[in-house]
Amino acid sequence: MPFPLLTAITFMPLLAGIIILLVPKNRTGLIKGIATAATGIVLVLSILMLTGFDYNSSAMQFSENLSWIPQVNINYHLGVDGISIGLIFLTALLGFLACVGSYGIKERQKEYYFLYLLLNTGMLGTFLALDLFLFYVFWEVVLVPMYFLIGIWGGPRKEYAAIKFFIYTLAGSVFMLLSILALYFASQPHTFNMLELASGNCGVFAKGFQIIVFAGFYLGFAIKVPVFPFHTWLPDAHVEAPTPISVLLAGVLLKMGGYGFFRISYPILKDAAIYFALPFAILGLINIVYGAFVAMAQTDFKKMVAYSSVSHMGFVMLGLASMTITGFNGALLQMFNHGIITGGLFLLVGVLYDRAHTRDIDKFGGLGAKMPVYAGVLTVFTLASLGLPGLSGFVSEFMSLMGGFISFRLITAISVLGIVITAGYFLYMIQRVLLGPLNNAWTGISDINKRELFTLVPLMAVVIAIGVYPLMILNYQSAAIAKLIQDIGGLLL
Amino acid sequence: MSVSASIGYFLPELILAGAAIAVLIAGLFIRNKAVLGALCLAAIILSICNMPHSFQATGPLFSNMLINDSFSEFFKEITLLVMGLVILISIGYKPLDDESAGEYYFLLMSAAVAMMLAAASDNLIMIYISLEAISLISYILTAFLKHNRSSSEAALKYFLFGTLSTGVMLYGISFIYGLFGTTDLSAISSALLSSGVNGLAASVSLILIFAGLSFKCALIPFHMWVPDTYQGAPTPITAFLSAGPKAIGFAILIRIFLKNFFPMFPDWVDIVQAVSIITMTAGNILAINQEDIKRMLGYSSIAQAGYILIGFVVGTSLGIQAVMYYIIAYVLMNIGAFGCVILVFNSIKSDCIEEYSGLSRREPALAFCLTVFLLSLAGIPPLAGFFGKFMVFAAAIQSKYYMLAIAGVINSVLAVFYYVKVIKFMYLNDPRTSVKEPKPFPAKLAIIIALIGILVIGLFPVPFINWIGNSLL
Numbered sequence: 001m002p003f004p005l006l007t008a009i010t011f012m013p014l015l016a017g018i019i020i021l022l023v024p025k026n027r028t029g030l031i032k033g034i035a036t037a038a039t040g041i042v043l044v045l046s047i048l049m050l051t052g053f054d055y056n057s058s059a060m061q062f063s064e065n066l067s068w069i070p071q072v073n074i075n076y077h078l079g080v081d082g083i084s085i086g087l088i089f090l091t092a093l094l095g096f097l098a099c100v101g102s103y104g105i106k107e108r109q110k111e112y113y114f115l116y117l118l119l120n121t122g123m124l125g126t127f128l129a130l131d132l133f134l135f136y137v138f139w140e141v142v143l144v145p146m147y148f149l150i151g152i153w154g155g156p157r158k159e160y161a162a163i164k165f166f167i168y169t170l171a172g173s174v175f176m177l178l179s180i181l182a183l184y185f186a187s188q189p190h191t192f193n194m195l196e197l198a199s200g201n202c203g204v205f206a207k208g209f210q211i212i213v214f215a216g217f218y219l220g221f222a223i224k225v226p227v228f229p230f231h232t233w234l235p236d237a238h239v240e241a242p243t244p245i246s247v248l249l250a251g252v253l254l255k256m257g258g259y260g261f262f263r264i265s266y267p268i269l270k271d272a273a274i275y276f277a278l279p280f281a282i283l284g285l286i287n288i289v290y291g292a293f294v295a296m297a298q299t300d301f302k303k304m305v306a307y308s309s310v311s312h313m314g315f316v317m318l319g320l321a322s323m324t325i326t327g328f329n330g331a332l333l334q335m336f337n338h339g340i341i342t343g344g345l346f347l348l349v350g351v352l353y354d355r356a357h358t359r360d361i362d363k364f365g366g367l368g369a370k371m372p373v374y375a376g377v378l379t380v381f382t383l384a385s386l387g388l389p390g391l392s393g394f395v396s397e398f399m400s401l402m403g404g405f406i407s408f409r410l411i412t413a414i415s416v417l418g419i420v421i422t423a424g425y426f427l428y429m430i431q432r433v434l435l436g437p438l439n440n441a442w443t444g445i446s447d448i449n450k451r452e453l454f455t456l457v458p459l460m461a462v463v464i465a466i467g468v469y470p471l472m473i474l475n476y477q478s479a480a481i482a483k484l485i486q487d488i489g490g491l492l493l
Numbered sequence: 494m495s496v497s498a499s500i501g502y503f504l505p506e507l508i509l510a511g512a513a514i515a516v517l518i519a520g521l522f523i524r525n526k527a528v529l530g531a532l533c534l535a536a537i538i539l540s541i542c543n544m545p546h547s548f549q550a551t552g553p554l555f556s557n558m559l560i561n562d563s564f565s566e567f568f569k570e571i572t573l574l575v576m577g578l579v580i581l582i583s584i585g586y587k588p589l590d591d592e593s594a595g596e597y598y599f600l601l602m603s604a605a606v607a608m609m610l611a612a613a614s615d616n617l618i619m620i621y622i623s624l625e626a627i628s629l630i631s632y633i634l635t636a637f638l639k640h641n642r643s644s645s646e647a648a649l650k651y652f653l654f655g656t657l658s659t660g661v662m663l664y665g666i667s668f669i670y671g672l673f674g675t676t677d678l679s680a681i682s683s684a685l686l687s688s689g690v691n692g693l694a695a696s697v698s699l700i701l702i703f704a705g706l707s708f709k710c711a712l713i714p715f716h717m718w719v720p721d722t723y724q725g726a727p728t729p730i731t732a733f734l735s736a737g738p739k740a741i742g743f744a745i746l747i748r749i750f751l752k753n754f755f756p757m758f759p760d761w762v763d764i765v766q767a768v769s770i771i772t773m774t775a776g777n778i779l780a781i782n783q784e785d786i787k788r789m790l791g792y793s794s795i796a797q798a799g800y801i802l803i804g805f806v807v808g809t810s811l812g813i814q815a816v817m818y819y820i821i822a823y824v825l826m827n828i829g830a831f832g833c834v835i836l837v838f839n840s841i842k843s844d845c846i847e848e849y850s851g852l853s854r855r856e857p858a859l860a861f862c863l864t865v866f867l868l869s870l871a872g873i874p875p876l877a878g879f880f881g882k883f884m885v886f887a888a889a890i891q892s893k894y895y896m897l898a899i900a901g902v903i904n905s906v907l908a909v910f911y912y913v914k915v916i917k918f919m920y921l922n923d924p925r926t927s928v929k930e931p932k933p934f935p936a937k938l939a940i941i942i943a944l945i946g947i948l949v950i951g952l953f954p955v956p957f958i959n960w961i962g963n964s965l966l
Contacts, residue, residue: 071959137875151921162917166913170906175902177902181883181890181898
């Protein structure tokens with residue numbers, strides 16, 4: 001039996017979490033060390049996975065398939081292909097960097113790192129599971145630590161934000177559970193295997209049935225993405241969550257919803273996916289434009305970044321709706337890029353908040369002179385987020401729009417406005433925070449320190465590298481995307 | 494089977510009955526609840542070892558009064574599990590004094606015998622008698638804290654509702670006797686299949702019997718006794734009431750309705766479906782604003798019964814398996830939660846949810862256990878409560894009861910409000926006191942058994958599903 005790489009990736013954090021439970025709670029250095037080592041090992045393993053991955057193949061690789069509950073045909077089935085590999089690397093990278101970013105947390109550290117690691121296992125498992133039951137288990141496992149992480153270490157309205165997040169996501173996912181059960185009983189022989197269900201070997205589902213099941217999954221995924229009008233939990237959760245948790249929330253949790261569309265809704269429910277293409281495009285448009293306008297109205301730095309996430313995830317919806325290879329590639333790449341860029345932006349907001357204890361954009365000004373390194377890094381991430389060519393955000397937004405243009409010209413044309421608005425609010429933010437006369441309150445503010453820089457530099461490197469040479473990640477995903485489009489019957493453009 | 498031949502299959506009950514009397518007498522000399530409790534536990538273990546392990550029905554006992562089949566054996570084992578855990582947490586319950594421990598255990602062991610008889614009854618009169626025995630013992634146990642007014646009030650309420658509903662049930666049984674000329678369930682089944690029956694009269698009598706059993710399972714509208722009784726009764730007894738009689742109620746429901754009266758399925762299924770939806774919805778909504786944790790768990794147990802009822806309404810093999818699996822999970826998580834409530838009460842002398850503030854700082858292990866039990870009750874994977882719900886919903890979807898499944902999942906979201914409220918107080922709020930009481934080992938043991946149980950049967954349900962599959966009617 002080969003080394004179970006994917007199991008190791010998934011359960012390494014949980015194992016470390018259990019070890020942490022056994023460590024006395026005043027040994028905080030040891031606790032941090034264990035957590036950092038575990039997330040570091042996951043990162044190394046995920047790089048091993050990247051190097052061992054054959055990107056000419058669209059099949060599942062490193063698969064592990066064991067029988068778990070044979071009476072109802074549930075399997076412990078993990079695997080990675082071009083669709084999930086980028087997201088797993090993203091999770092491993094952000095998981096490690098946010099762990100280093102968590103050193104600023106001084107309260108109840110033992111509980112914090114245990115929950116943090118449990119969260120990591122849930123996220124990684126969600127992207128690796130190929131059995132719908134297993135997928136659901138990991139999906140729900142994410143909820144509980146997230147509730148505590150926001151609720152205990154969050155800001156002033158943490159209790160409200162935490163329970164709102166919990167209830168919203170649970171409300172969506174229980175309908176997903178019903179859809180999973182409906183698929184199980186409609187397939188012949190009954191199975192939870194995503195690949196089998198997508199292959200058509202278990203029977204072809206009627207269109208009406210597909211539409212209902214699709215709607216059930218949609219509730220689960222759309223709340224996570226979040227698609228308008230289910231996005232209202234997001235600004236609350238983001239604003240209240242501590243910085244490292246905001247990073248994972250924006251960087252990884254939102255991608256779970258988008259990944260669900262790629263892995264489950266589209267391949268298994270093809271007819272419904274085509275049926276819902278137009279609504280998807282319209283929702284994508286609303287997300288892009290509405291999210292951008294709301295972001296522009298924010299004075300809270302963190303809330304602005306949160307709403308910019310709503311806007312950026314709209315490109316994922318638009319790319320999906322296009323049913324083209326370009327659009328799908330763009331949507332998937334947009335998820336990865338958004339994770340890196342917004343993760344970085346949340347870290348930067350945290351850097352400022354740790355020093356100033358406020359996030360009110362209007363209270364800053366002229367920080368560029370006092371914090372030159374910070375100003376440089378913030379500018380790079382901001383420009384990447386608003387889609388400057390040469391940085392990663394541009395590539396994926398451009399591809400999503402290009403794909404969208406083939407299928408929905410008018411909607412795409414209006415969506416482009418979103419980029420202009422995005423440029424508007426980001427540049428306006430730069431102007432108010434970094435430029436202008438220095439606000440006297442911040443004369444003693446110190447520049448970004450080495451640890452903070454350590455968490456940001458790798459992200460910045462990825463942003464620039466993908467912006468200059470996008471093939472290095474597109475290569476991984478293109479074979480799987482081409483096969484997916486072919487299976488769905490989309491446009492091979 | 495004749496009486497003498499039946500005795501061989503009746504050993505577990507005899508052991509318990511013997512132990513009940515022994516502990517009553519021993520209680521006169523040994524005034525120590527731990528020692529007497531250990532005696533009872535020994536009897537329970539001995540009783541489990543003497544189970545006949547009849548994985549196939551071996552036929553009627555005692556002139557058709559009882560039946561010895563694997564289905565009844567499953568519920569007997571559940572009874573013994575409940576009793577074992579209840580005795581363990583009773584030993585750790587402070588308000589129970591050593592003086593009256595003998596009587597207390599005598600009553601509990603007698604209740605165990607009555608429950609085992611009820612699970613195995615194959616005759617309506619036998620069912621009635623054993624249920625009445627469970628009820629009478631429960632009334633006394635509820636009032637066991639003689640000097641506590643709310644304990645007495647709880648028992649009186651319980652008694653009034655109980656007599657009413659058993660009266661209704663007896664009335665229903667009299668109709669059945671009028672229709673079939675017998676109370677023997679096997680004879681009724683064959684009569685129903687061969688010659689048919691007056692549908693209206695039979696439906697009315699079934700509804701009356703269902704009403705009587707609804708009281709035991711605490712289904713709406715026969716739930717009114719629950720909040721006050723749960724709040725006022727000694728906490729180990731609350732744990733017992735929420736788990737034991739409820740499991741037995743479901744066993745009898747399945748036996749009467751899904752085995753013997755299955756040909757009349759369409760006549761009653763709509764009513765029971767409505768009861769299920771109303772029970773879980775009302776239970777959950779009423780639980781949200783409770784301030785006393787025992788009251789809240791009372792309403793929660795009403796809602797849980799509503800979920801279990803889904804499997805019963807569906808009535809397929811998967812549905813019955815779901816009911817049985819859910820009952821194992823429910824017993825463990827509910828008694829576990831009440832065990833934690835007892836330990837908290839021992840140190841802060843209050844059952845008020847707000848007093849749970851900061852429990853995670855004061856008693857991290859206890860707060861962790863209670864959190865796991867509550868999350869399991871809320872149905873969060875990978876805990877046992879989730880897999881129970883999963884099976885129940887699967888059964889509903891398989892048989893196209895979409896309304897029930899949708900009502901079930903909406904309710905699971907609703908329920909999160911009040912389960913998480915307790916967790917919120919324990920973890921998100923600051924502690925108000927720093928009182929710390931030593932925790933008695935038996936109660937800790939019960940909590941650990943329940944905790945490991947819900948993790949194991951949630952993560953590795955295979956052997957349990959096999960066990961249930963072998964225990965179907």
